[in-house]
Amino acid sequence: MLHNKMNQAGDKKFILRLSKYKRVLQQFKALGMERVFSNNLGDAIDVTPTTVRKDFAELNIPGSKRGGYVIDEVLKRVNELLEQDKPKKLIVVGCGKIGTALLMYKGFEQDGLMAVAGFDIDPKKIDPNATIPIFPLEELKTFVKKNNIKVGIISVPAESASRVLDLMIEAGIRGVLNFAPVELKYTKRFIAKNDHTAGCIIHNMHISPELINLFFLVKKQEE
Amino acid sequence: MLHNKMNQAGDKKFILRLSKYKRVLQQFKALGMERVFSNNLGDAIDVTPTTVRKDFAELNIPGSKRGGYVIDEVLKRVNELLEQDKPKKLIVVGCGKIGTALLMYKGFEQDGLMAVAGFDIDPKKIDPNATIPIFPLEELKTFVKKNNIKVGIISVPAESASRVLDLMIEAGIRGVLNFAPVELKYTKRFIAKNDHTAGCIIHNMHISPELINLFFLVKKQEE
DNA sequence: AATATTTTGTGAAATGTTACACAATAAAAT
DNA sequence: ATTTTATTGTGTAACATTTCACAAAATATT
Known part of the structure; x- marks a missing residue:
């Protein structure tokens, strides 16, 4: 390992x-x-x-x-090993229901993680004075660099996900956990723009396949 | 396979x-x-x-x-193979932010899944006339049996998750995807109550470990 | 003090998963 | 019609992961 x-x-x-x-x-x-x-x-x-x-x-x-x-x-x-002497800071991009739920996810605190900011494109969602502030997407790059954030969550609609990923990578995010219902991956189009030594690691939360798998296993169990 | x-x-x-x-x-x-x-x-x-x-x-x-x-x-x-001739019905128990987000998750429709109802303990959440209705938890058993639901999502606070799991299994749910920040598993205490030939398959969405893993991999990539 | 018991630690075996390699086949080219 | 080329299909190899098995060690018992 x-x-x-x-x-x-x-x-x-x-x-x-x-x-x-x-x-x-x-x-x-x-x-x-x-x-x-x-x-x-x-x-x-x-x-x-x-x-x-x-x-x-x-x-x-x-x-x-x-x-x-x-x-x-x-x-x-x-x-x-996990370097959990203090909470690790992450951001959430896309503050709809899943996004805001993740901003306040109780499991983060107990597991040494901390969502420090959210970002959204919708002006109605912006709330810089909230406990965990939500900023407009335009401020992503500044915030990420200023706070040295390396990991973020994507929870935007499928059609926005790829563009949001681009912005996050450009801002300096190097690890992304994707909740959008679309498969994201680090493709060659980034390599021309970024430092060659550092890509971005993207993991997708496969919510639908997890459920499809459950249906499959439950059916098999009934046979 | x-x-x-x-x-x-x-x-x-x-x-x-x-x-x-x-x-x-x-x-x-x-x-x-x-x-x-x-x-x-x-x-x-x-x-x-x-x-x-x-x-x-x-x-x-x-x-x-x-x-x-x-x-x-x-x-x-x-x-x-996946038996996706028509959408597979599932329920969501716990209609906080993650729960309601999952009730309306866009990815389900495209992947042959359908959230048909939510359940919650909080009377303020109940909305039987919504597009996807939200019922009180007391109606879970009736609904599950009447509609022959086999799979459900748990998105309740950690401290409620185990009890909710019990109710779901008792109601007839045979596959559970757990979003609560606590590890759930099918333990022996169910066996005395249920038909021995059919357990319940539980998968946990490891949101925190997914992020911890990302931090770990990003750090390794920077070395 | 000696013996029995229970557990760790780890080399090796077993199992699971992925990739290689190439014969066979079918479409494309001549 | 024949040859060339590109792909499938699959037996096997390679690699990854988990489990077995047991020597060694430390605690418990006698």
């Missing part, structure tokens, strides 16, 4: 498990536990104890036989 | 690719194209031509050398 040759898919699964470990360990800690065994942690997030041990080996987290792992030590290492 | 021993992860990737093929092929068709080659389709959705051909072999879609695949034939087979 980290040190070995890895791909983004492997990374993502690993990061997902790390996030799950973190959440569960925080719960265990809140219950007063100080140590955890790999089989208990594995049960909690639906992976095998071997996977837990492999993950912890990857992070150089030492365990002790019959003593398991020290929860504080695991949390410390996970936070180090 | 379909005929071979498969797991849900493999299925999901396959279904995701099918959805992507479908979207792209609809676009190609709108452009007047009648045939497609595996390398063009692969380019369009970022997979290798071999993957495309393997997928089509799995679906028994015949191609012809130097003639490629007939777009209509591929779409027909994909729709058959």
